[in-house]
Amino acid sequence: MSTRRRVSTRISAISESATLAVDAKAKAMKAAGRPVIGFGAGEPDFPTPDYIVEAAVAAAREPRFHKYTPAGGLPELKQAIAAKTRRDSGYEADASRVLVTNGGKQAVYEAFATLLDPGDEVLVVAPYWTTYPEAIKLAGGVQVDVVTDETTGYLASVEQLEAARTDRTKVLLFVSPSNPTGAVYSREQTVEIGRWAAEHGLWVVTDEIYEHLTYGGAEFASIATAVPELGDQVVILNGVAKTYAMTGWRVGWLIGPSDVVKAATNLQSHATSNVSNVSQMAALAAVSGDLSAVARMREAFDRRRQTMVRMLNEIPGVLCPEPKGAFYAYPAVKELIGKELRGRRPGSSAELAELILEEAEVAVVPGEAFGTPGYFRLSYALGDDDLVEGVSRLAKLLAEAH
Ligand SMILES: Cc1ncc(COP(=O)(O)O)c(C=O)c1O
Numbered sequence: 155m156s157t158r159r160r161v162s163t164r165i166s167a168i169s170e171s172a173t174l175a176v177d178a179k180a181k182a183m184k185a186a187g188r189p190v191i192g193f194g195a196g197e198p199d200f201p202t203p204d205y206i207v208e209a210a211v212a213a214a215r216e217p218r219f220h221k222y223t224p225a226g227g228l229p230e231l232k233q234a235i236a237a238k239t240r241r242d243s244g245y246e247a248d249a250s251r252v253l254v255t256n257g258g259k260q261a262v263y264e265a266f267a268t269l270l271d272p273g274d275e276v277l278v279v280a281p282y283w284t285t286y287p288e289a290i291k292l293a294g295g296v297q298v299d300v301v302t303d304e305t306t307g308y309l310a311s312v313e314q315l316e317a318a319r320t321d322r323t324k325v326l327l328f329v330s331p332s333n334p335t336g337a338v339y340s341r342e343q344t345v346e347i348g349r350w351a352a353e354h355g356l357w358v359v360t361d362e363i364y365e366h367l368t369y370g371g372a373e374f375a376s377i378a379t380a381v382p383e384l385g386d387q388v389v390i391l392n393g394v395a396k397t398y399a400m401t402g403w404r405v406g407w408l409i410g411p412s413d414v415v416k417a418a419t420n421l422q423s424h425a426t427s428n429v430s431n432v433s434q435m436a437a438l439a440a441v442s443g444d445l446s447a448v449a450r451m452r453e454a455f456d457r458r459r460q461t462m463v464r465m466l467n468e469i470p471g472v473l474c475p476e477p478k479g480a481f482y483a484y485p486a487v488k489e490l491i492g493k494e495l496r497g498r499r500p501g502s503s504a505e506l507a508e509l510i511l512e513e514a515e516v517a518v519v520p521g522e523a524f525g526t527p528g529y530f531r532l533s534y535a536l537g538d539d540d541l542v543e544g545v546s547r548l549a550k551l552l553a554e555a556h
Contacts, residue, residue, distance in 0.1 A: 168288050173519050174529075176507070180517035186311075191544035192517040193532035196333065197401040200454075201482075203447045206398060206439045211462070213435030223431055225423035227254025227407070227413075233437045235392075236408050238441040243376035245390065246407050253419050256429050257364045258393035258406035262345045263289045264418040265359050265408055270295035274324040276359075279310045281484060281524035281531075282360075283333045298323070299525060304486045308335035308473045309343065310382040312350045314476040325357045330375050331364040334524045335484040336477020338368055341375040346379025347415045357387045363406075363482040366397045366448045372478035386411035396480075397448045400411075405429055405437035455481050458534040460543050461468060465545040466532075469552050481535040484521075488528040493555040503527050514547040 159166070176194040181188045226232070230251035234502070239245050255261040261287055273292035278286055278358045280299045289295045291380065300318045302308045315326065330339040339347070351358050358377055365374045378388045393406030408418060428434070459477060466474040466485050471493075474485035487503055496513050500506040507520040507530060521529030534541060 157550045164292065167291065169284075171284055172219075173284055173523055176511075176519050176523075179511065182450050183511070183515065188515055189443075189556065190511070191532075191536075191540050191547070193536070193544060194517045194519050195358060195535065196482075197539060198396065198399040198445075198451055198535050200399040200438070200451055202399050202403070202442075203211050203443075205443060206246075206400070206436050208304075209439030210403075210436035212433050215543070218232050219431035219435065222436075223428045225427050227252065227429065228431065228434045228438070231434050231441075234438050234442045235409070239390070239392075240410060243362070243374075244379045245376055247390075247435025249413050251409055251412060251463065253408050253415050253422065254429050254434060255406045255408060255412075255422065256426055257404040258361070258391055258395060258420070259285055259408045260426070261391045261408040261526045261543055262361070263292070264421055264462070265391060265410070265414075266290050266295060267421060268414050268418040269293075269325055269357060269359070269389070273322060275320060276325045276327055277315055277318055277323045277356075278525075279308075279329070279332075279403040280329050281308060281332075281334050281521060281526045281529065282327075284523050286327060294519060295325075296322070301526065302335075302337075303526070304473055304475045304484075307478075308332065308337040308484065312346055315347065315350060319354060319356075321352070321439060323356060325359055326351045327359050329361045329376075330499045331368060331372075331374065333364065334482050334519070336480045336482050338372040338374065338478040339424045341373065341380060343475065344377050344380050347548045348377045348384055352381060352383035352385070352387075355387075357389070358384055359389045359391065363393050363396050365392070366445060367455060367481060368479040369452070369459060370476065370478055374479070389414060394437045394440045397445075399447070399451065400436065400440065403433040403436055405433050415416060454538075457535075458538060459483070461538070461546060462532065462534045462541060465542070465549065469549045471552065471555065479543040481533055483532045483534060484524075485532070486528055486529050490552060490555050491528065495551070503529060510551060512546065514551040516544050516547050516551075518548075 180192040232252040266289045270293040278299045387411040394400040471489035503520040518530040
């Protein structure tokens with residue numbers, strides 16, 4: 155019998171997406187008739203705006219879109235992404251520096267695959283989004299965590315970054331607004347961090363997918379524009395998923411220097427070829443239209459954000475700094491770990507989340523998924539009534555902890 159592994163070492167090291175796992179368990183319970191309220195999903199609860207859907211319908215009827223198109227994206231979409239980037243973040247890049255990808259996720263994967271050699275280190279601020287570690291690992295890179303907590307609103311300082319830097323550090327991953335914490339760096343903080351990266355010759359990969367979702371006076375500042383000193387060592391990741399409620403359409407992009415974009419396009423040409431033309435035409439309508447749809451969503455998210463944070467902070471043992479962007483709250487629940495609850499004594503946030511799902515029929519994602527045990531991530535991209543009902547159930551159950 156062969157002693158070879160059935161699944162390669164490299165691929166078997168990939169973990170299941172913990173956020174999708176929670177979502178799947180909650181959906182299975184729901185399908186079995188249990189009234190589960192899910193705070194796990196990372197997507198807007200709104201449908202894609204009609205004018206975007208109409209553009210897709212028209213594209214589906216056009217024979218030229220039934221064929222292969224350039225692997226790096228439709229030229230008209232690349233142009234529109236370049237123009238949208240100029241409009242929204244003041245960053246100048248022509249269409250040749252844009253690569254259209256299958257969602258922001260493929261842009262993340264391709265950015266690290268293109269930049270990293272084995273052993274290259276990437277500074278990643280924890281709590282971090284679950285996909286980054288896997289993309290870095292698959293590229294042979296080494297993730298170096300810079301751990302933040304609720305006391306700084308999950309913002310990393312230059313001092314912390316500097317303490318984690320070594321002579322193998324190649325990339326700083328910068329994510330603002332952040333998933334999972336909702337933290338948003340101010341322009342001053344962004345400039346300070348960007349200048350530090352430039353001073354040390356680091357590349358910056360900046361994930362700007364939540365650029366339009368900021369609240370309470372917080373403002374998104376693109377590090378690529380705010381810090382011209384970074385020169386061409388910046389790769390911007392973005393997509394239509396969160397801004398236009400288009401998670402299912404799978405369109406994202408990366409913008410970088412020509413050599414990086416060319417290399418990443420070669421990779422994509424063998425892996426997936428062009429993104430579905432119908433989705434690309436939908437994305438074209440999205441990025442060339444105005445931002446009124448996202449303004450309406452932002453208003454609803456802001457209202458829910460305030461309700462959720464207030465209700466969470468009223469629960470003894472729960473501490474939730476105010477998230478300033480995206481659509482997630484990230485409360486600390488450390489004080490509740492080890493306490494007795496319904497005859498059990500959960501020893502971690504993962505165990506506590508499981509107990510909550512079983513006893514209160516509420517799904518939250520434990521901090522283990524984001525590199526920081528002792529926390530929960532709750533999405534507030536769900537209806538107002540469900541949100542209040544879900545957090546009330548959580549409060550009622552957790553009040554029993556002793
Ligand atoms: C921070 C961040 N970046 C990128 C993405 C990728 O989104 P998509 O692949 O749906 O475009 C997500 C989705 O959850 C995200 O939260």
